[in-house]
Amino acid sequence: MESAYLQFDSVSKSFPGVRALDCVSLGAAEGSVHALIGENGAGKSTLLKILSGLYRPDSGRVLLGGQGQQFRSTAAAIRAGVAVIYQELQLVPELSVAENIYLGHLPARLGWVNGRKLLDSAEMQLTVVGEGIDPRAKVGSLPIAQRQMVEIAKALARDAKVLAFDEPTSSLSARETDRLFAVIDQLKRQRRVILYVSHRLEEIFEVCDSATVLRDGQCAHTYPSLEGATRDDLVRKMVGRSIEDIFGYQRRPLGPELLKVENLLGPGLAEAASFSVRAGEIVGFFGLVGAGRTELMKLIYGARRARQGRVLIEGRQVRAGGPQQAIRAGIVLCPEDRKKEGIIPIRSVMENVNLSGRRHFSRLGFIINEARERINARRHVDRLAIRTPSLGQLVMNLSGGNQQKVVLARWLSEQIKVILLDEPTRGIDVGAKSEIYSIIYELAAAGIAVVVASSELPEVLGICDRVCVMREGAIVADIARAEATQQNVLSLALPISAQADLQEAV
Secondary structure: OOOOOEEEEEEEEEEOOEEEEEEEEEEEOOOEEEEEEOOOOOOHHHHHHHHHOOOOOOEEEEEEOOEEEOOOOHHHHHHOOEEEEOOOOOOOOOOEHHHHHOOOOOOEEOOEEOHHHHHHHHHHHHHHOOOOOOOOOEHHHOOHHHHHHHHHHHHHHOOOOEEEEEOOOOOOOHHHHHHHHHHHHHHHHOOOEEEEEOOOHHHHHHHOOEEEEEEOOEEEEEEOOOOOOOHHHHHHHHHOOOOOOOOOOOOOOOOOEEEEEEEEEOOOOOOOEEEEEEOOOEEEEEOOOOOOHHHHHHHHHOOOOOOEEEEEEOOEEOOOOOHHHHHHHOEEEEOOOHHHHHOOOOOEHHHHHOOOOHHHHOEOOOEOOHHHHHHHHHHHHHHOOOOOOOOOOEHHHOOHHHHHHHHHHHHHOOOOOEEEEEOOOOOOOHHHHHHHHHHHHHHHHOOOEEEEEEOOHHHHHHHOOEEEEEEOOEEEEEEEHHHOOHHHHHHHHOOHHHHHHHHHHO
């Protein structure tokens, strides 16, 4: 702590009914990457919001270079040299890259924006992060990886000494992740201080020098060095128990064919897709970013209009027309982006749980029966062990794992036959993942056909009975669990040009 540039000294923070942080102390030195890990709800996000000036601690203090700080706003934190790069990037899609980088301190001359200086300065910052991005381009037109680099360039333009990354690789491919790590290594050489928050433990060992584990708002353990530490060590400190196998695969009897997809073709697919899923079966779809997994899930659900093909449930064709017809037929989707497409953040847990099944609890089709909705919400909150102070809590205030459970609870209010899970554990810690997997096994054991689309290969191999591999908008293989290995699945998922390189490496 004495040599740390950034220090949290006995920081505490409470919200109604919740003590989010309890006397948390940790430090990060110049030229180092310090990991901040823990289960969802452990206090990581609260700590970052205190660092950013969004929250003020109830007690304790933040120090930079030995000087105590009182950030009364995010602007004050920025002026002090702090930049927090959140999982949901803080950019304005309609503005250009250059305008985003210098938003709030645009170069001006005689009261007018100096366009030439703006572009030149933005190009210089983009060069620092190694990206050939057109500074004139609208941020909304860029892929997520380049938007993240714009966010980093924005932090550097403000001469940030302390940079905090919140789940920075959750939407990145392996190649984009490598590029991000190269930029972080460059920032280390510039003697900047980096906090790194991630649930992907393999990343912690690859990019971080030290780590602090938070559990229930307290410091469970600090590793001054990760040398000699193991993944099992971190997991034990995070969840308070040893998890030998977080997947806990459970074999179960399979019923007849329940879902059949025939020659389905639409936006995002290069070839028509055909596959089937039996009752009680868990079928995984693995592919790299851009392989077409999400697009296929949305076509089956009716969220995107198919150009050809059909979807059948128990041999009967699902009427085209959109998600409403799919839901009536028993097909539901937990989307990849739960915050944008899966929940209504500013509404309560009870309202979100009842969002789809409300028609089952209303009188005359439009009069809401609040008592029945409360009973239904309480039943599913208890069933899925959703951690919330009350049914009235805004769902945006829950952890990622509990938000995902709320999405699942909503569909359990329906009579479902097929559930499509797109990235069901993205941004969720190892303990919550184990809970989500248990729910998936329960659904399958109840005779529901489960489809899991994931970019995490260990997840697909760990919980699925079969693995369908997608590459460049097409299903290229359907592999039984016993035959699916990391090498053969990944080699099939890679572009043709990269497969030879993999074989040579092996």
